[in-house]
Amino acid sequence: xxxxxxxxxxxxxxxxxxxxxxxxxxxxxxxAFKLPDPRALGSTNPGATNVFxxxxxxxxxxxxxxxxxxxxxxxxxxxxxxxxxxxQAAVALCAVTGHMIPVFYHFRGGKGVAxxxxxxxxxxxxxxxxxxxxxxxxxxxxxxxAMASLVAVLSGPLLSxxxxxxxxxxxxxLALLVLVRHRNNLxxxxxxRETRF
Numbered sequence: 001x002x003x004x005x006x007x008x009x010x011x012x013x014x015x016x017x018x019x020x021x022x023x024x025x026x027x028x029x030x031x032a033f034k035l036p037d038p039r040a041l042g043s044t045n046p047g048a049t050n051v052f053x054x055x056x057x058x059x060x061x062x063x064x065x066x067x068x069x070x071x072x073x074x075x076x077x078x079x080x081x082x083x084x085x086x087x088q089a090a091v092a093l094c095a096v097t098g099h100m101i102p103v104f105y106h107f108r109g110g111k112g113v114a115x116x117x118x119x120x121x122x123x124x125x126x127x128x129x130x131x132x133x134x135x136x137x138x139x140x141x142x143x144x145x146a147m148a149s150l151v152a153v154l155s156g157p158l159l160s161x162x163x164x165x166x167x168x169x170x171x172x173x174l175a176l177l178v179l180v181r182h183r184n185n186l187x188x189x190x191x192x193r194e195t196r197f
Contacts, residue, residue, distance in 0.1 A: 013083070111182060124170075146185035
């Protein structure tokens with residue numbers, strides 16, 4: 001039946017992943033905690049970092065969990081439906097793209113790092129956990145969230161090539177997307193204006 005075919009299920013999940021990714025949880029979480037709009041703070045990025053700047057660890061952790069969850073859930077669903085690793089990766093990329101260019105917010109979204117984290121944990125947890133460890137080390141070393149994110153994400157293709165080669169295309173595309181989304185951060189870092197923690 002067409003409703004149980006891989007192409008139909010892939011299109012359905014990709015659409016759901018994009019729409020779910022388009023929900024920028026930093027905004028409703030900030031409203032729930034009566035915090036300023038994260039898009040008006042720091043780098044104007046609607047993510048956990050800006051929520052932390054205005055409200056501390058609790059709302060930031062909730063934002064991170066929700067943003068990661070919207071990446072993890074559609075990939076996990078694709079696995080339960082028996083879709084191939086390639087199709088799971090396509091679903092993951094749709095979730096991350098939704099966060100970056102969300103239909104619900106005039107296609108102006110965030111960097112996609114937390115959503116990529118969730119999708120990666122579902123698809124390739126070994127590679128993703130090592131990337132998370134690299135993020136922690138980079139954050140400890142430089143105290144710059146954007147720097148830590150870039151170092152971690154750009155390590156993804158190398159780690160996946162060594163540990164889980166079948167996920168290399170996904171991590172390569174994720175690295176490219178996240179790098180492009182951090183272009184303004186790169187400019188500020190080059191000028192020494194990027195905010196430290």
